[in-house]
Amino acid sequence: MTQNGGHPSPVEHGFPHLDTVRAAVTALYRALSPTGIEAYATAVPAADVAFGAGEDLHLGAHRVASAIVGALRLPDARIVVAFRPMRDAATVELTAGPEYFVEVSDRFRIHRRDLGAALAHEVTHVLLHRLGLRFPTTAEDEILTDTAAAYLGVGWLLLDAYREDALTRQRLGYLTPEEFGYVLARRARAFGEDPSPWFTSPQAYEAYARGRAEADRELRRAPLAAARGSEVRRYARHRRAGASAPAPGAAYRFDRPEGGPLRVAFPCPVCGQLLRVAVGGPLRARCGLCRSVLECDT
Numbered sequence: 001m002t003q004n005g006g007h008p009s010p011v012e013h014g015f016p017h018l019d020t021v022r023a024a025v026t027a028l029y030r031a032l033s034p035t036g037i038e039a040y041a042t043a044v045p046a047a048d049v050a051f052g053a054g055e056d057l058h059l060g061a062h063r064v065a066s067a068i069v070g071a072l073r074l075p076d077a078r079i080v081v082a083f084r085p086m087r088d089a090a091t092v093e094l095t096a097g098p099e100y101f102v103e104v105s106d107r108f109r110i111h112r113r114d115l116g117a118a119l120a121h122e123v124t125h126v127l128l129h130r131l132g133l134r135f136p137t138t139a140e141d142e143i144l145t146d147t148a149a150a151y152l153g154v155g156w157l158l159l160d161a162y163r164e165d166a167l168t169r170q171r172l173g174y175l176t177p178e179e180f181g182y183v184l185a186r187r188a189r190a191f192g193e194d195p196s197p198w199f200t201s202p203q204a205y206e207a208y209a210r211g212r213a214e215a216d217r218e219l220r221r222a223p224l225a226a227a228r229g230s231e232v233r234r235y236a237r238h239r240r241a242g243a244s245a246p247a248p249g250a251a252y253r254f255d256r257p258e259g260g261p262l263r264v265a266f267p268c269p270v271c272g273q274l275l276r277v278a279v280g281g282p283l284r285a286r287c288g289l290c291r292s293v294l295e296c297d298t
Helices: 018-038 057-071 112-131 138-151 156-160 177-191 202-218 230-244
Strands: 078-084 090-093 099-105 253-255 263-267 274-278 282-286 293-297
Touching: 018 138, 018 177, 057 078, 057 112, 078 112, 090 112, 099 112, 112 138, 112 156, 138 156, 138 177, 156 177, 156 202, 177 202, 230 253, 274 282
Parallel strands: 078 099
Antiparallel strands: 090 099, 253 263, 263 274, 282 293
């Protein structure tokens, strides 16, 4: 179900769901494997999901849905799109397939620019359904869906649907605009792409920049070698305390299993998998999940 944010109430901002978002990225790597993730290196092109000025509504909706199906590598999934009055932006009927029925709000008959965003969320539900991947609660599952859409190359449409000015407040999906920007920045880093030219909404680009700044900070967290200044000093202070005290507010933690050498555990900045390495100075750590090699100073 795509949440309909086209109403005058304030748009939520910031990073309130970041723990769930990070867990969702890790879950994607576990479900698809690094090789499977690499299959999504090409995002859905803007031209493939844009409506022509005189294009037939139903033919265009099915064309856009098919483009998103292809981008999500669901070649045998046929999406049937229907329009009806509804509070939410869209919903999908999840069955065994091969046909899936998506109903979208009647407002997209007029506001066709954002139809692709609603379809991106619903088709991603189909992908996760086929993977058997879901989170325990409905709210967490919707965040998983938005995260998967953004990380796998179709969710930039959801961020581009965000608009906020004196007359309009609209957000589609369950992530905040900044959280969408954060996931897109992690995807951009993984695949070497720049999504900024795709945004037609200036507010969407600004949210992407804020999300990218948050993602970049994760690359400078200790014990990664790129950490600098106060972060390094705080890490050294926590390291001296060792496993006897927690590291409040830090992404890492120390332990000393069965009286052995001190170790530090920290999340991989690529996939979020928890890594454990010995404390002892500069080293390279290889993530067992996404296979990234990380320069560390433990």
